[in-house]
Amino acid sequence: MTTGKMEVAVLGPLGTYTHEAAFKFFGSEVVYNEQDSIADVCGALSSSVPFGIIPQENSIFGTVVETYDILRNTGPNFVRGEIVLKINHCLIVKKGVKLHQIRKVMSHEQALGQCMDFLADKLPEAVSVKTKSTAAAARELLDSPSDCAAICSGICAELFPGLEILFTSIQNERSNFTRFHAIAYSRQASLPHFLTIDYEMKALLRITPCSKSSLECPTDIIAFLLDQNIIIGRIDRRPFVDSVPFSSVYFMEIRASDLHDRSSHRFQAWSQEVESIASKLGTTSRQTHVIGIW
Numbered sequence: 001m002t003t004g005k006m007e008v009a010v011l012g013p014l015g016t017y018t019h020e021a022a023f024k025f026f027g028s029e030v031v032y033n034e035q036d037s038i039a040d041v042c043g044a045l046s047s048s049v050p051f052g053i054i055p056q057e058n059s060i061f062g063t064v065v066e067t068y069d070i071l072r073n074t075g076p077n078f079v080r081g082e083i084v085l086k087i088n089h090c091l092i093v094k095k096g097v098k099l100h101q102i103r104k105v106m107s108h109e110q111a112l113g114q115c116m117d118f119l120a121d122k123l124p125e126a127v128s129v130k131t132k133s134t135a136a137a138a139r140e141l142l143d144s145p146s147d148c149a150a151i152c153s154g155i156c157a158e159l160f161p162g163l164e165i166l167f168t169s170i171q172n173e174r175s176n177f178t179r180f181h182a183i184a185y186s187r188q189a190s191l192p193h194f195l196t197i198d199y200e201m202k203a204l205l206r207i208t209p210c211s212k213s214s215l216e217c218p219t220d221i222i223a224f225l226l227d228q229n230i231i232i233g234r235i236d237r238r239p240f241v242d243s244v245p246f247s248s249v250y251f252m253e254i255r256a257s258d259l260h261d262r263s264s265h266r267f268q269a270w271s272q273e274v275e276s277i278a279s280k281l282g283t284t285s286r287q288t289h290v291i292g293i294w
């Protein structure tokens with residue numbers, strides 16, 4: 001049965017932080033399309049699943065590497081929004097299991113990283129096992145022996161009967177946030193009108209070497225952007241695998257210093273400014289692509 005509602009791809013199963021972030025952004029006006037990995041979320045995007053949510057950075061453990069590796073080759077996909085979610089990790093076990101019984105802890109690598117101090121302190125002998133998502137770890141717990149635990153959101157203890165919370169707030173710092181991107185299947189896709197958008201206008205540029213050349217840190221781009229009064233919010237680097245060894249791809253997240261008003265007129269002006277900047281930044285040895293405006 002089709003509901004006629006728009007579909008949004010998320011990392012599944014139900015109970016992941018990505019699903020929670022997507023719900024915070026899109027609410028109940030859409031249908032959530034669960035995928036097995038961040039790459040599958042991007043791969044699922046099409047005219048019938050026009051948006052997806054992918055994690056971008058955590059305030060404790062840093063960049064979500066898988067996301068940036070996908071952004072090296074986004075094809076037509078285009079970042080159209082952002083969501084910040086408070087992350088509060090729990091240690092979850094099968095009902096009745098005690099801390100001293102645990103020998104194996106499963107979770108997404110980001111969650112394992114964010115809870116490193118807890119694991120070293122309370123479970124120094126336990127093996128950490130990466131799963132495709134935090135909720136996938138909780139689901140796997142159901143068919144695992146009693147010496148296993150999962151790190152995930154407390155919601156998972158309600159979603160998967162038979163599990164219970166042993167510890168809450170186990171991340172290294174009490175204050176823990178992950179920022180997510182809302183990614184569209186193409187740059188022509190605009191966010192639905194029912195959303196409330198409360199963030200500043202931004203854009204994401206990807207700077208790649210032309211084939212068989214190497215790319216140094218593009219300091220001239222930084223100087224150019226500063227000269228145009230553009231604020232560089234962050235610069236990320238990943239290896240560019242199709243080029244000479246140790247070559248780089250750079251991601252620059254930018255915003256204008258004076259564009260806080262999000263009226264459609266101002267947003268259009270910002271979009272044009274970004275395109276015009278990008279067209280001036282290419283050289284014979286590198287390309288600049290705009291891979292998001294939001």
Ligand SMILES: O=C(O)C(=O)C[C@]1(C(=O)O)C=C[C@@H](O)C=C1
Binds near residue numbers: 019
């Ligand atoms: O596994 C999940 O629940 C996710 O949504 C993925 C993810 C991530 O990749 O950063 C999202 C938020 C948390 O930082 C931990 C894991």
